[in-house]
Amino acid sequence: MNDVGERMIRELQAIRKALEGSQPLGFGKKVQPVYIFVKHSSESLWYSRDKAVGENVPIAERDLTGYLINVWRFDRQDEATGETVPKINLQVKADQEYVIQSGFSTNFARTFLAGLLGLELEALKEPLTLVVEDNAGSRARPTVFCRVESRGIRMTPTLSRETKAEALYDEVVHKFGFGDPYAVGESG
Secondary structure, X not given: OOHHHHHHHHHHHHHHHHHHOOOOOOOOOOOOOEXXXXXXXXXXXXXXXXXXXXXXXXXXXXXXXXEEEEEEEEEEXXXXXXXXXXXXXXXXXXXXXXXXXXXXXXXXXXXXXXXXXXXOHHHHHOOEEEEEEEOOOOOOOOOEEEEEEEXXXXXXXXXXXXXXXXXXXXXXXXXXXXXXXXXXXOOX
């Protein structure tokens, strides 16, 4: 990577840190992000979880516009099967902080990562719009996709079945400097 690219990554990391640090000063509760989960259902394509009631809360809107702060991959232990399930988190600062969580190898994750790769570093200095879409009308199994829009331009990458989420993620991390905020010894 050249000096300009490295400088841009440092600037983006500084912006991420500034946006992450928007916690109000003084006494009070720590502001927790709202977790959004991606899942095709008859009601919506993504939802939040009301922990107090123990219910999913469908989100009717399909667009989320905000600043993309971070993207990271992690593994979660499935409580029912005990299997390790790879996941991806997308941290977005909008009217509040959101963390969108999806399966790592899903079409949602793959189309998001591929769409992000269509952007230049400078695009992350401005709000992006993430649009969830499904394959309505298709005879195939219901699937959720994520389209990335920047300055009104929708990234529409073409993916084959062979396109692996791992390769896309590695490119995104290298290009934009994202990383796991909970990894020891790394900054995110």
